[in-house]
Each structure stands twice: as C-alpha cells, then as structure tokens.
Amino acid sequence: MSSDAPAIRKDPTEHPWVHPSGTAASQEWRVNLGTVESRVQVPGWAHTGLRVTEISPGEVIGLDAEEEERIVIPLAGSFEVDVAGERYALTGRESVFHGPSDVLYTGIRTPVSLSSRHGGRVAVASAPASASYPVRHVTKDEVPVELRGAGVASRQVHNFGTPAVLEADRFIVCEVLTPAGNWSSYPPHKHDEEKDGETSLEEIYYFEMQAAANAPVPPPEEGGPDLIGYQRVYASDERPIDVTAEVRTGDVVLVPYGWHGPAMTPPGHDMYYLNVMAGPGPVRQWLISDDPHHGWVRQTWNEADIDRRLPFTE
Numbered sequence: 001m002s003s004d005a006p007a008i009r010k011d012p013t014e015h016p017w018v019h020p021s022g023t024a025a026s027q028e029w030r031v032n033l034g035t036v037e038s039r040v041q042v043p044g045w046a047h048t049g050l051r052v053t054e055i056s057p058g059e060v061i062g063l064d065a066e067e068e069e070r071i072v073i074p075l076a077g078s079f080e081v082d083v084a085g086e087r088y089a090l091t092g093r094e095s096v097f098h099g100p101s102d103v104l105y106t107g108i109r110t111p112v113s114l115s116s117r118h119g120g121r122v123a124v125a126s127a128p129a130s131a132s133y134p135v136r137h138v139t140k141d142e143v144p145v146e147l148r149g150a151g152v153a154s155r156q157v158h159n160f161g162t163p164a165v166l167e168a169d170r171f172i173v174c175e176v177l178t179p180a181g182n183w184s185s186y187p188p189h190k191h192d193e194e195k196d197g198e199t200s201l202e203e204i205y206y207f208e209m210q211a212a213a214n215a216p217v218p219p220p221e222e223g224g225p226d227l228i229g230y231q232r233v234y235a236s237d238e239r240p241i242d243v244t245a246e247v248r249t250g251d252v253v254l255v256p257y258g259w260h261g262p263a264m265t266p267p268g269h270d271m272y273y274l275n276v277m278a279g280p281g282p283v284r285q286w287l288i289s290d291d292p293h294h295g296w297v298r299q300t301w302n303e304a305d306i307d308r309r310l311p312f313t314e
Contacts (some may be wrong), residue, residue: 015243017253017255026040031050031053034047034204035051036066045202046280048171048277050206052122055077055122056119057118059116061115067108071168073103073122075092078091078118080116081113084110084111097177102140107133132169133167133168138165143158145159150306151307152182153297154179154182169284172276173274175274176272178263181266185260190258190289191203198288205231206250206273207271209229209247209270211269229264231245233258233260234260241258
C-alpha cells in the first residue's frame with residue numbers, strides 16, 4: 001500500500017474541507033486536525049479531532065492531559081498505551097484491511113503515551129468533552145462487525161466507538177471498508193440539524209487505499225499503482241459546500257454540514273475510512289436524514305445480496 005501522492009495536490013487553504021496527505025501535519029503527527037496543537041485551523045471546526053502518525057520501534061509519543069476524550073486505533077502494527085500510569089497492550093493488525101483491531105478509550109484529562117515494539121501506524125480520534133467516563137480496552141474480538149448495504153453498495157463497518165458499544169461523552173467513532181468498485185456512505189445523507197430524527201454532527205473522513213486482491217498493478221520500478229477513491233459533499237441548505245475530492249492514503253475530508261456521499265472506490269481499489277463524529281447537541285446519537293432524491297435506493301437492497309468479498313479479515 002503506497003501513500004505516495006502525485007506531484008500536484010490541492011492546497012488546503014484553497015479548500016478548507018479537503019486535506020491531502022502531508023498538508024495537515026504538525027509536530028510528530030502526519031495528520032493533526034481539530035486539536036489544540038494543530039497548525040491547520042479550520043474556521044468553525046469545533047467538535048472533532050484526529051491525529052495520525054507512524055511510530056518507529058521503541059519510539060514514544062506523548063499527549064498531555066486535555067479537556068478532550070480520546071480513542072487510540074492501531075492502523076498497522078500493535079501498540080502499548082500508557083494512560084495516567086496504567087499500561088495497556090493493544091493487539092493490532094497488518095493493515096486496516098485485515099479485520100478489526102483492539103482500541104483504547106482513554107477518557108478525559110489524562111496524559112497518554114504511545115509506543116510500539118515493532119513500529120506501526122496509529123490514529124487517535126478526539127473530541128472536546130467534559131464528562132468523565134472510564135478507560136475502556138475494547139479487544140478486536142469485541143468489536144461488532146456490521147455488513148451494511150447490498151450489491152455494489154455493500155461495505156463493512158467496525159462499530160467500536162458507537163453508543164451501543166462504548167460509553168463516552170461526545171464522539172462516535174467507527175471505520176468502514178469498501179471493496180473495489182463499490183459505493184459507501186450511500187445513499188447521500190446528512191446530520192447537520194438538531195431535530196426529530198436527526199442530530200447535528202461534524203464528521204471526519206480519514207482514508208487509506210489498497211490494490212484489490214489479484215489486481216494487475218504496475219511494479220514499483222514502473223511507478224507503482226496510484227490508488228485513488230472519491231468523496232462527495234454538497235449543500236443541504238443555504239450554507240455553501242461543494243466537494244468532489246480525489247482521495248488517497250493519508251487524505252482527510254471534513255464534513256461540517258451538508259449531504260455527504262457517496263464515497264466511491266474504482267475497480268481494482270479497496271477503500272478504508274475512519275469516521276469521527278461529534279456535535280453540540282445534548283444526545284450522543286447518530287441520527288441521519290437521506291437526500292430525498294436518492295434515499296429510495298435503500299429499497300433495492302432487499303433483492304440484492306451482500307458482496308461476497310466481505311468481510312475483510314486477517
């Protein structure tokens with residue numbers, strides 16, 4: 001899996017909702033958005049944060065105690081996490097396409113340090129929070145794996161940070177895997193109002209891509225594959241937003257409001273994304289409204305089977 005980007009990528013100052021790999025880096029973090037130490041400040045962004053980095057064998061990266069809750073998600077490799085002097089060993093995975101990983105909810109106002117005996121890549125999702133909930137180590141075997149949609153809208157969801165699984169104050173966190181050629185985050189939907197049947201939630205999409213099994217990709221000496229997907233976000237009311245982004249490993253798309261979806265992956269390209277959601281409302285719940293022009297597609301799934309390539313496993 002290559003994270004190399006082509007020479008021409010959009011400058012995030014031109015499009016505050018799209019952050020190509022490397023453009024939202026600060027300090028030790030390759031991605032650092034929505035946090036107190038982030039050098040990229042997105043106007044109006046207030047409820048969610050994400051850090052992603054590579055940790056070398058034996059390296060230690062620390063996070064100070066802050067008024068934010070956090071969940072540590074190994075993306076590649078296994079990790080040791082120290083939370084206020086208590087040590088937790090997180091069993092990881094070869095890559096995000098090898099099934100669920102252990103995750104660790106660290107609570108609020110606690111220092112956290114991360115290390116890895118063999119090295120790897122790790123994400124830390126966060127949200128400003130005030131209520132205290134206990135540290136929780138969710139093992140990979142405890143992570144609910146949901147196969148959602150059907151046919152070419154089939155995808156796999158790891159619901160380790162949803163209200164039914166994890167006690168937390170503000171955020172909802174999950175990850176989605178989409179086989180080559182399929183659409184996810186579909187039909188287009190929104191969660192940008194506090195009303196009956198809907199909650200107001202910001203959302204972060206962090207992407208990784210891989211070549212699908214048996215895809216005839218070019219070898220590194222010929223440039224290797226350029227593994228891409230696409231993400232769509234568009235206006236649901238008078239607030240302007242119009243994103244059609246080409247995404248690669250390490251890219252981030254922010255959804256402040258509006259209809260979002262589909263997240264599309266071309267034939268030959270498997271897609272992963274990590275979702276972090278939180279908002280200002282009183283209830284921690286993922287309630288959505290479908291775009292009425294497209295919501296009818298859900299009915300077609302009744303006659304279709306789940307994609308047989310799912311689930312992605314070890």
